[in-house]
Amino acid sequence: MRHAAALRLSRLAEPLVEAIIRLCGWSAIFFVFAIFFFVFREGAPMLFGALDLGEFFTSVNWRPDSRIQAQYGVLALLAGTASVTALAMLLSVPAGLGAAIFVSEFCPPRVRETLKIVIELLAAIPSVVWGFIGYMVLNPVLIAVTGAPIGINILNGGIILALMSVPIIMSVGEDALKAVPDTYREAAIALGASRWQVVYKVLLPAAKNGLLAAALLGIGRSVGETMAVLMATGHAVQIPHSLLDPVRTLTATIAAELGETVEGGDHYRVLFVIGTLLMLMAFLVNLTADLVVKGVRGKQNG
Amino acid sequence: MNGPLHTPKIISGERLSEVLVEDARMSSVRTVIVLGLAVGALASVACSSTSNTTSGPAGSSTSVVIRLTGSDTMVNLDQAWAENYKKVKPDVSVQVAGGGSGVGIAGLIDGILDIAASSREIEAEEIARVAKAAGAEPKAFVVGLDALAVYVHESNPVQSISIEELAEIYGDGGQVLRWSQAGVKNTSCESDEIIRVSRQNNSGTYVYFREAVLGRTRELRLGSIDQSGSKDVVALVSRTPCAIGYSGMAYAMPGVRALKISKKKGEPGVPPTVESALDMTYPIARPLYLYTRGTPTGPAKEFIDWALSAAGQQVLQDIGYVPAPAVSK
Numbered sequence: 178m179r180h181a182a183a184l185r186l187s188r189l190a191e192p193l194v195e196a197i198i199r200l201c202g203w204s205a206i207f208f209v210f211a212i213f214f215f216v217f218r219e220g221a222p223m224l225f226g227a228l229d230l231g232e233f234f235t236s237v238n239w240r241p242d243s244r245i246q247a248q249y250g251v252l253a254l255l256a257g258t259a260s261v262t263a264l265a266m267l268l269s270v271p272a273g274l275g276a277a278i279f280v281s282e283f284c285p286p287r288v289r290e291t292l293k294i295v296i297e298l299l300a301a302i303p304s305v306v307w308g309f310i311g312y313m314v315l316n317p318v319l320i321a322v323t324g325a326p327i328g329i330n331i332l333n334g335g336i337i338l339a340l341m342s343v344p345i346i347m348s349v350g351e352d353a354l355k356a357v358p359d360t361y362r363e364a365a366i367a368l369g370a371s372r373w374q375v376v377y378k379v380l381l382p383a384a385k386n387g388l389l390a391a392a393l394l395g396i397g398r399s400v401g402e403t404m405a406v407l408m409a410t411g412h413a414v415q416i417p418h419s420l421l422d423p424v425r426t427l428t429a430t431i432a433a434e435l436g437e438t439v440e441g442g443d444h445y446r447v448l449f450v451i452g453t454l455l456m457l458m459a460f461l462v463n464l465t466a467d468l469v470v471k472g473v474r475g476k477q478n479g
Numbered sequence: 480m481n482g483p484l485h486t487p488k489i490i491s492g493e494r495l496s497e498v499l500v501e502d503a504r505m506s507s508v509r510t511v512i513v514l515g516l517a518v519g520a521l522a523s524v525a526c527s528s529t530s531n532t533t534s535g536p537a538g539s540s541t542s543v544v545i546r547l548t549g550s551d552t553m554v555n556l557d558q559a560w561a562e563n564y565k566k567v568k569p570d571v572s573v574q575v576a577g578g579g580s581g582v583g584i585a586g587l588i589d590g591i592l593d594i595a596a597s598s599r600e601i602e603a604e605e606i607a608r609v610a611k612a613a614g615a616e617p618k619a620f621v622v623g624l625d626a627l628a629v630y631v632h633e634s635n636p637v638q639s640i641s642i643e644e645l646a647e648i649y650g651d652g653g654q655v656l657r658w659s660q661a662g663v664k665n666t667s668c669e670s671d672e673i674i675r676v677s678r679q680n681n682s683g684t685y686v687y688f689r690e691a692v693l694g695r696t697r698e699l700r701l702g703s704i705d706q707s708g709s710k711d712v713v714a715l716v717s718r719t720p721c722a723i724g725y726s727g728m729a730y731a732m733p734g735v736r737a738l739k740i741s742k743k744k745g746e747p748g749v750p751p752t753v754e755s756a757l758d759m760t761y762p763i764a765r766p767l768y769l770y771t772r773g774t775p776t777g778p779a780k781e782f783i784d785w786a787l788s789a790a791g792q793q794v795l796q797d798i799g800y801v802p803a804p805a806v807s808k
Contacts (some may be wrong), residue, residue, distance in 0.1 A: 237701070242680040244695055253701070317718055326670045326721035327704065407707075413680070415702035433707055437581035437681025438586050439608065446568055 353387020549583020580683025
C-alpha cells in the first residue's frame with residue numbers, strides 16, 4: 178500500500194519538480210533580458226533625445242553637475258576603464274595561465290589541492306576589501322617605490338584588478354588544460370618530449386581556445402568591477418599620460434553619482450546610458466568567450 | 480518528515496510586501512536605486528507607497544522612525560544627535576545615512592526620507608521639485624555653522640593661502656599646477672605637482688567650495704582626485720605630501736594642517752575656528768541645514784526643535800562645529 182502511494186506521489190511530483198527546474202532555467206534568461214530592458218529604458222529618453230552622441234564619445238569633459246552648461250563626455254572615463262583593464266590583463270593573463278599550467282601539469286597532487294583552494298580563496302575576497310587594500314596598503318607603497326605624487330592610480334587599480342582576475346583565469350584555464358585528452362600527453366611523452374615540450378608544443382595549442390576564453394572572462398571581470406577601482410584608481414576625470422596618473426572608470430562613475438541624481442533627470446539618464454554601454458561591452462566580451470569555447474568543443478567532437 | 484512542512488509562521492503575501500517596504504525604507508537611497516535596477520517597476524512602487532508616511536512600522540506602537548539622510552559633512556553630527564536623542568526619547572529612533580547633500584535633497588524630492596541634511600543651500604530648481612512632489616515648499620533650518628577648512632600635509636611648509644590662489648589651483652584654466660608656482664617650497668613632495676583632492680559632485684561641500692572659490696561662472700578643473708567622503712579627503716591628504724584638499728573643520732586629524740585663509744593674496748589669513756566662523760571673518764564659513772518637506776510635524780519637528788535646543792547645540796559643538804546663531808530660527 179505504502180509503496181503504491183509513494184509511487185503515485187512520485188508520479189505527481191516528478192512533473193512538478195521538472196516544471197520548477199524549468200522555471201528556474203527560464204527565469205535566469207528572463208532576468209537578464211529584464212535587467213537589460215530596464216537599464217535601457219531609463220537611458221533611452223536621453224539617448225534618443227538631448228544627448229549628443231558625438232560629444233558623448235569624443236569629449237573629455239564630464240561635468241554633469243555644471244551650473245553653466247552640463248557636459249556629458251565619457252572619453253576620459255572610457256580611457257580610464259581601458260587603461261586599468263589593459264594593465265590588469267597584462268599582469269593577470271600570464272600569471273593566471275602560468276598558475277593554471279603549473280597546477281594542472283607540474284604540481285604534485287597534494288600541493289595542487291592546497292594551491293587551488295588558496296588561489297580560489299582570492300576570488301572570495303569582497304571587492305570593497307580589495308579596494309581598501311589598494312587605498313590603504315598599496316597607495317603608500319607605490320608613492321615610496323615609484324616616487325609618484327599619489328599612489329592611487331592606474332598602476333594601483335591594475336594590480337588590484339589583476340589579483341582579482343587571476344583566480345578566474347586560473348580555474349577556467351585549468352579546466353581547459355584538463356579537457357585535453359591524456360592520450361595527447363602520452364603520445365608526446367612516447368615520442369621523447371620533455372615535460373615542458375609537452376606543455377608548449379602539445380597542450381597549449383590543443384587548449385588554445387579554452388585558455389583564450391579564460392583570458393576573456395578575466396577581462397569581463399575587470400571591466401565590470403566597481404568598488405575596488407573606485408577606491409584604488411583615484412577617481413579623477415582625465416586622459417592618463419602615464420601609469421602613475423589617477424583615472425576614473427565608467428563603473429566607478431555610476432557608483433559614485435547615481436545616489437545624487439533625481440529620478441528622471443538628465444544626469445540620471447546619462448548614467449543609465451553608461452550602464453547600457455557597459456552591458457554591451459560585457460555582453461560582447463562574454464559572447465566572444467562563448468564562441469571561442471564553442472570552437473573548442475566543435476574541434477574535439479570533429 | 481515533520482520538519483519544514485509544519486513551519487508555524489507562514490508569511491502571507493500582504494505581510495511579505497510589508498517586509499519589502501520596510502526593507503526599502505531602511506536602506507539608503509543608493510540601495511533603493513540598485514533595487515530599482517534589479518526589480519525595476521516593483522521597487523518604485525514600493526518607494527512611492529512609503530512616501531507619505533513619517534512614522535515607523537505600521538500599526539506597531541513600539542517605536543517611531545525618523546529617516547535622516549544627506550550631507551557627509553554632517554553624518555557624524557547626525558549620528559551623535561541620533562544617539563543623544565535616544566536618551567531623551569527612547570521610543571524614537573533616528574536612522575542616519577550619509578551619501579552627500581545631493582543624496583539628501585534627491586531623497587527629499589523622491590519622498591523617501593523625513594529630514595535631509597545639507598551643507599549647501601537648496602537650489603531654486605530643487606525647491607520647485609520638492610513643491611511639485613510634496614505639495615509644499617521645503618522648510619530650511621540652520622542648525623549650525625562650519626568653517627570649511629583647506630588641509631595640506633603636515634610636512635608642507637605653507638601656512639596661509641588666499642581664495643585667489645585656491646581659484647588658480649582648483650579652477651578650470653588655472654595657472655598654478657606646482658607648489659613652486661604658488662611660492663611654496665614643499666621639499667617632501669618630490670614631483671612638486673599639486674595633487675588636488677576634491678569631492679564627488681553630489682557633495683554639498685563640493686558645491687559650496689566651487690561657488691565660494693570660483694563663483695557661478697567658472698568650472699573646477701577636471702582631473703582632481705574625487706573622494707566620496709569628508710573624512711576620506713582628510714585621510715588621503717594626511718598620507719600624501721603633495722596634496723591639498725578641503726573638508727569640514729570637524730574632520731581635522733593628525734598628519735594634516737588646516738590653512739589660514741584670506742580673501743586676497745597678501746592679506747593676513749584667518750584660521751578656521753569657532754570665533755572666526757561666528758563673526759564671519761573666515762571667508763569660507765557656511766551654514767549647515769536640515770530640510771523637511773513642508774513645515775514639519777510630529778516626531779520630525781520635535782527632533783529638529785531638540786537639535787536647535789541647548790542640548791542639541793552642545794552635541795554639535797562637541798563634534799567640532801559652530802552653534803547656529805540664535806537668529807537663524
